[in-house]
Amino acid sequence: MEIDWASFTPVSALIGGAIIGIATAILLLFTGRIAGISGIIGGLFKQPSSDTGWRITFVAGLLLAPILW
DSSP, rough: OOOOTTOHHHHHHHHHHHHHHHHHHHHHHHHHOOOHHHHHHHHHSSSSOOOOOOOHHHHHHHHHHHHHH
């Protein structure tokens, strides 16, 4: 495997990683939940509960962010 140094953009990767880290920290601080995608999506298929709203919002953000970018 070889790195294409002409296309390598460490700054954008660093910014993306920082955004993901901040988002997971915010989720943990405000809801006390860990941002594990399998657990979040799995919770959507369980019996209706009071935490469905944030799960739908989280998944929608994952799907819409690349489109908006």
